[in-house]
Amino acid sequence: MTSKVLLEVDVRGVATITLNRPEIGNAYDAEMLAALIDGLTQLAGDTAVRALVIRGAGRHFQAGADINWLARAADFAPDEAFAASMATTRAMQLLNEFPKPAIAVVRGACFGGGCGIVCCVDVALATPDALFGLTEVRVGVAPTPISTHMVNAMGLRHTRRYALTGERFDAAEACRIGLVHEIVAADVIEQRVAEVLDAVFLSAPGAIAVTKASFLAANGLMLDPREMAMLAHESWTQRNSAEGREGTAAFREKRRPSWYVPPT
Numbered sequence: 015m016t017s018k019v020l021l022e023v024d025v026r027g028v029a030t031i032t033l034n035r036p037e038i039g040n041a042y043d044a045e046m047l048a049a050l051i052d053g054l055t056q057l058a059g060d061t062a063v064r065a066l067v068i069r070g071a072g073r074h075f076q077a078g079a080d081i082n083w084l085a086r087a088a089d090f091a092p093d094e095a096f097a098a099s100m101a102t103t104r105a106m107q108l109l110n111e112f113p114k115p116a117i118a119v120v121r122g123a124c125f126g127g128g129c130g131i132v133c134c135v136d137v138a139l140a141t142p143d144a145l146f147g148l149t150e151v152r153v154g155v156a157p158t159p160i161s162t163h164m165v166n167a168m169g170l171r172h173t174r175r176y177a178l179t180g181e182r183f184d185a186a187e188a189c190r191i192g193l194v195h196e197i198v199a200a201d202v203i204e205q206r207v208a209e210v211l212d213a214v215f216l217s218a219p220g221a222i223a224v225t226k227a228s229f230l231a232a233n234g235l236m237l238d239p240r241e242m243a244m245l246a247h248e249s250w251t252q253r254n255s256a257e258g259r260e261g262t263a264a265f266r267e268k269r270r271p272s273w274y275v276p277p278t
Contacts, residue, residue: 036072078126099249130160154261
């Protein structure tokens, strides 16, 4: 796998995916998404793998999309722009439908697509310093590749608030609205991960896979190709719009976007 995503499997069958761009908060780009898709596909079919843990290298979990990549993607031709959005949509689908228990360990920043990852796992643990935000609208883009998963995890009411305002919120609020399951002190979070994994190993892997698939399928939470294409299309067209270009430019230039109206 690329060095932007590290993959390890221990002797017990615990796979760890580490998002590895700590210098920019593990922000994702096309290469990271491709590696994540490959890794999840590989691990899903490996019968020796019993569980998955997702982490971020360094101080932060995942700070959303790489703003420089977003700016470049705004100039992609339609086919390439659609493929870029489909990569995000596909990575999230694979994680959401991953046939083994998936655990996220969230420290520091968790914005945009990082929140999407957290919405797609089965157990989400956060340290008290974790900071969250569904911040796509702040840069003129739409979080459609993760939208269904946000609603599934947090409910429509909370998703509407935070995805439309782009407000940041702390770990306590993330726990209250259902984005994370537990807040665990940094010095004991690895012990808590070990406890959750031990509970997983007491459960039959085949029964886990059937149970998880049943929950998703019976409640209409598995995306079909048409739905994925629609989400990806909405994503790339907004990213390539005038708003998308202005929003990413404003972020890079550290200024307010043109649509901001200051209080009188």
